[in-house]
Amino acid sequence: MIVVMKSTSSDTDIQHVITFLEKHGLSGHLSQGVERTIIGVLGAVGATGAPGSIGGINPAIGEALEGLPNVENVVRVSKPYKLASREFHPEDTVVEVPSACVEGGVVRIGGSDIVMMAGPCTVETEKQLMTTAAAVRKEGAVILRGGAFKPSTSPYGFRGLGEEGLKLLAKARDEFGMAIITEVMTPTDVAMVCEYADILQIGTRNMQNYMLLDEVGRTRKPVVLKRGMSSTFEEWLLAAEYVLSQGNRNVILCERGIRTFEKTTRNTMDISAIPLIKRLSHLPIISDPSQGTGRRDLVGPMSLASIAAGTDGLLIEVHPNPDEALKDGAQSVTIEQFHDLMPQVHAVAAAIGRKLVTR
Template sequence: MIVVMKPNCSEAAIEHVLRFLEQEGFTGHLSRGVERTVIGVIGSVNVQNPPGKGMITPALGEALEAFPEVEGVFRVSKPYKLASREFHPDDTVVEVPVACVAGGTVHIGGPAVVMMAGPCTVENEKQLMTTAEAVRKAGAVILRGGAFKPSTSPYGFRGLGEEGLKLLAKASREFGMAVVTEVMTPADVPLVCEYADILQIGTRNMQNYMLLDEVGRVQKPVLLKRGMAATIEEWLLAAEYILSQGNRAVILCERGIRTFEKSTRNTMDLSAIPLVKQLSHLPIVADPSQGTGRRDLVAPMTLAAVAAGCDGLLIEVHPNPEVALKDGAQSLTTEQFAELMPRAEAVAQAIGRSFVTA
């Protein structure tokens, strides 16, 4: 249920409605728009509530409509509430501190497109520093790199762990870039928060609800990758777990889904980008490296994702993909990445956007 307050209503009136909701066993989530304030009403799942408390009923709507500064009360039809555009009509813009850009902050979900690039996995200091320097020079402002890496095979390289995080932090300091890296378990969240600016939830963990709850309790942006077999509704419900714990800085990532097609590693669902923008206020980025699994398809799918309206890109780059310990077949060389950036910028300009590069 959403409560739409009248234009220019007072803070006292908003607090009055919030106190009423709390007394009735509900949680009210504020969304302040340009003209109106909307309060999203979430029912309680506490089984110890007295009968009738925390349950959304027609009587609750009638009670809320009786408040003098309430303009209207509406039921939300989507199973995801906080992630829906009904709850939050305006686009969410996630702010990330980035030293290398003017003003020291990058806005994901704003008018500009944000490039995140780097190796799939941190292998050693030389590999990371070489890649970070190259992608920063080409225009990337956020460094991607895995310190903890899930692998389909238990014998695959699984990352350097905390040593990898330390190397990412060193690259961040040297080149002024923010860091996005994956966290795999609830117990690792505090450690990864020490080094990362954005916490990535990988495709295999999209429905790891304990992990989603944990990253929802911290004040760090979260990049939530779509599960490899997840519907859009399931993906947005996973985001709902994070939002419901109080963390509103959620970024969605389309990284391809598993289909019967064998020519590509995954089938990159570009239609998800404009569709999610209709359904949700959350920003969405695209990962054409994981989305295709093929180096020769990364560039065209990058351009297509920008044209489709993505707010950012997540691209794997390696100085020598042929000897990469993980995912070399889908990693661009540093030269290929440098060639791609001006082409992506040209597409962004064609649709009235630009890239944040400095």
């Protein structure tokens, strides 16, 4: 449920509500807007054991909350995800990421601007990474993607350079000023990856790795949460809820295609997810057309379609020589293709009243 405070409520009134909730084994999460303060009420399912309880919260508690000073009303939230819902947080969330290559040193994801994240699927060598980083930065990318740890369907596939790859990413950040996004795969790796990365990526295979979600939730690093390859919107937003419930509000969703019966593409890029998620949730959403299709010839069209649909950013795989890539070369665009795509990205963004932040 959600407690909506009156515009005249004071800090004392808000604290009174929080204290009341804590006495009943619940917790309150504040969302302070321009005119209203909203308190999301969270409790473990079945905590009260009362018949008719909603999310484990006894309806009698809702009635008691409505009687507290300067409480305007109490709203029962129908969705199982509370913190991720637009009901709890009506205003769009904007996630700030430090990036030395832009004015002010901060990239904002979820605002009016669109953010380009580009780089190799996997860090292979220093030369490969630095060549790609220089090229994508020249074209306007402000965040560098690159995998140091890579999950692979086959145990014999290239699985990344590990910490050595993280060190190379950090070196690229120092040289080009871009923020770094890279995948973390296990709870035990979170602390180490946090030492190097600016954004933690949770891949599709780990979307429901709840121990990992809890661990990244305990950090305050921005988290990009990719949609599971067979996941519904509700499952995806509940995964985000795990991160949010641990106190990390810097969550960015990423549509990366889902598994369907179609075999022509690696995945089916669900463009409809972008506007629909914006209706359901306040969290920013980006799209990964490289993973979304598995084909470099479709990366450009799906990038433009994503922008038209309202994406807050693009996550694109770029490689100096994709045909020789150790991982996912078929879905990586060349540096020349990325160069050709960028003017089109600017044009479509401008057509819908947005712009690509480049510096």
